[in-house]
Amino acid sequence: MSRTRHQRAEGCAIMFFPHTGFAPDPTAAGEPLTAHIISGRIHLCATSLSSVAAESVNLPDPLAVQGQAPDRNLALELVRVTEAAALAAARWVGRGDKNGADQAAVDAMRRLVGTVSMRGVVVIGEGEKDEAPMLFNGEEVGSGEGPECDVAVDPVDGTTLTAKGMNNAIAVMAVSERGSMYDASASFYMEKLVTGPEAADVVDIAAPVEDNIRAVAKAKGVHPRDVTVVVLERPRHVQLIEQIRAAGARVKLISDGDVAGAVMAASADTGIDLLLGIGGTPEGIISACAVTCIGGAIQGRLWPRDPDERNKLINAGHDLERILTTRELVDSDNVFFVATGITDGELLAGVRYRPGGANTSSLVMRSRSGTIRRVDSQHQLTKLQAYSTVPF
C-alpha cells in the first residue's frame, strides 16, 4: 500500500483502535467529519483542513499513514444469504427428498442475494437457464449497484447428506471480481488436490500419490503415517485409496461434500492434511475461492467421464493435461467465501432449532484481508416469519 499524506473520510465518524488502525463507522450520525492525517496524528475536523481540529489523537508512526481505511467486506453481507439457504434446507433434513432441499435453499438464497449491493453474474450456479429457473448460469444477481462480480453458488453442497440427515451438508457462496473465475461450463468433474499453506509449494497433482504424501509430511514436519487424506468414497477412487494406504497415510472417507473437505484440508487444526480425488468441477472452483482466502493450494485437472465428454472439452478449447492452479481457478486478490452448516459437521455446526428460533454457524472469509470469521447467529423465527418471504 502506498503511503498517503492526507486521508479523507468525509461523512463518517472515525473510530480509532490502537493496534488495528481505524475504521469508518457508517452507522454514526451527526455532522460530517473529515479525517486528516498529518505527521502521525489524526485530526478530526468539521469540514476541511482549514477548520479548527475538533479532536486529535497521537498515533505511532506506522499506524498513522499506512494504507487506506478498511473497505467493505462483502462476505459480511453474503453470510445472510447462506444462513437463509441453510435455514430453508434444514427443514428438509432427513426427509429423503434432495431436490426439495435444494429447491428450498435456492429459493431462499435468491431472495436474500437481491439485498447485497453488487452487480453479480452467476458463473457457477444451478445449471443452464432452461433447466434452472433460479440462480442459473448467467443470471444477474445482487442489488444492481456496487462492484461487478462473479458469483458462485452451491445452495446445498451435500443434497444427499441433507436428504439422509447425514453430517457435513453446507450452503456455500463465493464472490470475486468480474471475469476472475474459471469458465468450467463444459466440465462436470475435476481431479483435485488441496493442501494448506505449509505444503502448498511442494505438491504436484501429476506426481505419484506417495510422493505427495511424503512431501506434505516433510513440509509439516511429521511422518507420512501422521498425514490424513480426505477422499470421496466412490468406486472411481478404489485405486487411489489403496495408494494412500500403501504410502502409510490415513484415509478419511466422506460420502459427499468435497467443498467442506477442501476447506478442512487447507485449514489448520482440522486433522486433515490433504484432499485427493475426483469431484465436481463447480465445487472445485468454489474450493479454490476458499483456498484463496485461507492460503494453501488447490490443483485441478479436468476429468471427462467418457470419450464424448472428452471430445466436447477438447472442442471447447480445454487442454486436458493442463494443471489448473488456485490462481487459474480464481484469478483475483479480492475473493469472498461464506458457508453455513445445514447438518452438523466437523467444519460447521448444523442448524439447531430452539423454542421460537434457530441457531446457525457460518464461516466468513475474505482473501484480501485474510480475515477468517466464525459467525454464530441466533435467528428469531417467530419474528422473521411475521414479515419475511423466506419460509423459515
Ligand SMILES: O=P(O)(O)OC[C@H]1O[C@](O)(COP(=O)(O)O)[C@@H](O)[C@@H]1O
Ligand atoms: O457424487 P459425485 O457424482 O461423485 O460428485 C461429487 C460431488 O458431489 C458432491 O459430493 C455433492 O454434490 P450435491 O450436493 O450436488 O449432491 C460434491 O461435494 C462433489 O464435488
